[in-house]
Amino acid sequence: MPTADKRSTARYRERNSTADRALDILGLFTSDKPSWSGAEIAAQLGVARSTGYRYLQSLVGRGFLEEAPHGFRLGPRIFELARVARVGVGLSEVSLPVMRALSEQVNETVLLTRRSGSSVVCLDLVEARRAVRLTYERGHVLPINAGAAAEVLLAWADPAEVAAVLSSAPLERFTAKTLTNPDDLRARLVQIRKRGVAVSQGELDEHILGVSAPIRDAVGSVCAAISVAALAMRVPRSELDALKIAVRNAAVDISRGLTLVDA
Template identity: 25%
Template sequence: MPKLKRVGDTDNRGATDFIESLDRGLRVLEVFGGSRQPMTLSDLAKAADLPRATARRILLTLERAGFVATDGKLFRLMPRVLVLASSYLASNHVVSVLQPALDKLSGEAQEISSMAILDGNDVVFIARASPTRIFSAGIDIGYRLPAFCTSVGRVLLSRLPDGELAAALGKMDLTPLTPFTVTDKKLLLKTIIADRAEGYSLVDREAEPGFRSISVPVRRYDGTIVAAINMGAHVDRVSSAEMVERFLPRLRAAAASVKSMLV
């Protein structure tokens, strides 16, 4: 299992501003996200890049707090970890403002709609709406995907000036997710800049086989992009042209309806 990379590894703030034990505990919690199965102490320690004894103490502390359970050999997360996610969602102003707009959008279009934010090189979906007639499956809240090959990700990356965007793409691991994933960094830069000019991004089968999606930026009152909303469908059901014709105006209307409320 690969070692977990920390976003803040290059942070040069003073040691007095950093609680290493807390960072290690959070690192262990994050490791569970890379596995759908319970994990051994050795696997967790290796993935979190921690000594086995340190990982053991952290896991036993998390067990006592109710975040982790073990049978003596394997460790697994407990539902209590959802408190952390629900606290974020409940306190997130963008989610509270956008959710009614997403619900309206999804009901009118009779399609699933989602909202995502940028987290490092990934996008994280933090809100979702689905018409009642559609079974709620697939991408859900908390789901992560690489930003470079998703429509929401390209919309969010487009907020960067050209130089910063080129530098960000240069540092990304552009591992293809499908045979259609674009991994040429110069082409990606050109595509994202063009998407910025158009005000939307349409990605066709690059992130998931047989699936295309279209996204627009969500801007706060001063024009800053704070999130992206999208709608998607299987390629056999909705064409790219239909997405632009039917979905794009609704997405733009939903984003515009909340701009004055986002601070």
């Protein structure tokens, strides 16, 4: 006769098995197939229909599934959990996986920046294996008129804000390539908006090439920028177009993630 400990272990294993089956069922639902019949689910699990329906009824009872006209679909409890999962997920949390992937792809340092009035703040940074020495780091405040990230953020800012920023004080010069004439900078911003990406070289750090693209929030407004910072000598002109495409694609991926978070 089984001992109490053995019966308890058997019940524990059965609970684990049931939990695994429940997760397998929930994992079947996709945007391409949001509804499944009981027979289809049983076939996917490789169990008898009666066993499959037992799992389904348990999930329905707890609100994870609900019965639809032609089978079963995800229930209200799933949407509640999705809302909970989105709480506290911010720009950095959405951006960091994309930043790491981009850094791995191009083997260069990747930055996430946001404009704050007449300055730019570095929110996060992912260093490449062959890191470059930069004059800024996480939390560092950057000028508004130098570097690809700053110019991208200014390019899509409200024109009245741009006018106020450019007229508030003389623009600071950091290298011989820094734009300090407001009219020259406005002309640069027009070109950036047309191309969808900014490229700068030696405007803030003499030997640094920057490539930046805008990140958009759920309503389509530019809220941040993702940038690659590399030693200019490491990026041949023949590779620049590919780098611009990679940065733009990363910006699109982050923007898509922000849209899902705010949905």
